[in-house]
Amino acid sequence: MKKLFGFIQKEFRHIFRDYRTLLIITGMPVAQVLIFGFAISTDVRQAPVAVLDYSRDVETARLADKIFASGYFRFAGALTGAGAIEPAFRQGKARMVIVFGNDFAQQIQSGQGFPVQLVADASDANIARLLTGYMQSIMADYLQTSRSFPQGVIPETKMLYNPGMRSVYMFVPGIICLLLMLLSCIMTSVSIAREKELGTMEVLLASSLRPVQIIFGKVIPYVAIAFTVGLVVLAMGYTVFRLPVAGNLCLLLGECLLYILLSLSIGLLISTVTRTQQTALMVSMFVMFLPAILLSGFIYPIANMPAPLQWLSAVMPPRWFIVIIKNIMLKGAGLAHVWKETLILAGMTAFFLTMSIRKLMVNG
């Protein structure tokens, strides 16, 4: 136990003495959360919308007012004819054009129809889809309030768990998930590879330290660092972006700890099969990070992937952790709802830890 303590102390000295790396490790997550949270947002805010109005009556004015008062859209000018639509898109003046047909007020009041066309700039398909979605819900709302339009079934939609449809709700858990993975995996793999490069690994193995003690001596400091970083990111999500923590905070932190341990054990395994710090870094980046982003369901929905990729995503730890963290934070789920994912993560951890300890013993 005393031996292990000495080892951990040494490991912390390495970490704190290399203050540049430490700064990157702790600063990067904070910067990323801020960038993702503020800048890279798929929320619709003040999107430029032009209007082509063939009716010019009271009702179109009322609807347009409602649309531009919502805060999602900004009036980008009135167009004079259909020929002006495409130039408006090409010049980047508008992202969407609303076309009101002839006799708008009359058709609405008589209940004959709803002569509106939405033309969106789909060169960015996601934004176009979002904009039309927002616009349609505003119009549905308008139709309900103008009681003069009795026909048609208009469902009332309600967005549970994220009523504002804010993308930060999706990004913050995703970033926590990826950063913890990346940090833990890279930090451990590089630190062991460094010992190998220096030749100190030989001396450690020839000393009276057991392989298990070496592994724990390497893992514990990095668990501490990664957990602190995780806490900071969570706290930022809570204070800056008002991300709710609906579920049990202890459960959430416990799951974070499990996930960190899992990432570390993958880092350990990588470091036992690589010889230099650079290879360790490359392997961590390419084997873990890229597939983890693409296949975890963080950016691309898993259900839309072809079957082989869906199977592949099942072995990606972030995939399960994202489910856990979202369920706990947003839906307030308890262990009873995420036990399956937790079990998968725990199983993976046990697997990778035993693998790396065995690998270290065989090498030794």
Place this chain on the structure above:
Amino acid sequence: MNTVIHTHHLTKCFGTFTAVEDLSFKVARGEIFGFLGANGAGKTTAIRMLCGLLKPTSGAASVAGFNVFTQSEQIKRHIGYMCQRFSLYEDLTVAENIAFYGGIYGLSRKEIRLRSEQLYARIDLAHARHTLIRDLPLGWRQKLAFLSSLLHRPEIVFLDEPTSGVDPITRRQFWNLIYETAEEGITVFVTTHYMDEAEYCHRVLVMVAGRMAALDSPEALKRQYGATGMNEVFLALVRSEQP
């Protein structure tokens, strides 16, 4: 003779390649035992087996009275090991390195403090205790690495090419340290490919292509081969084994 290392037909194969074949020798307490051979002759493999880092394929060996097959943990507690690359942490200070190596052998704080003072006095390093290893000249690093491997007072210390890349004067000083250590009754098992260093050993074992080619004192070997220095002995042995 008080034997501390004893090997009997010790062999190590990696797949079809035999790295060390049929190695049998004894080393006495307090002896400076030289282990010579060209690169790839099997020196490092042999030393790794004796340190409990590698399981032999066949044969038998005991180190400090413990079996290398079954008691590698006990062996590790009774030996010191210094490898080619001086194995100190460059981003830690002298004192921190000593504390670390003392710590992983389970020495108490008090013992570490006491022994590091002795160490500083021995190589006159007290002024540099808070210097980072990175800023320490190579010769000091090498001496410090050697003495760090002795902190837990092992019975045997294994030095794997401890002088590679060090200038002749520093090498000379280093060998003085080795003599002092042997006089304290600690066995020094040293590999080298500097033949002038072989002359300093009590006995040398010459390995050629994984096999033991000769084992005797430098004087006896020189007499046997009618040579004036170990260099000639070594070349004669290598030629006779590899025509």
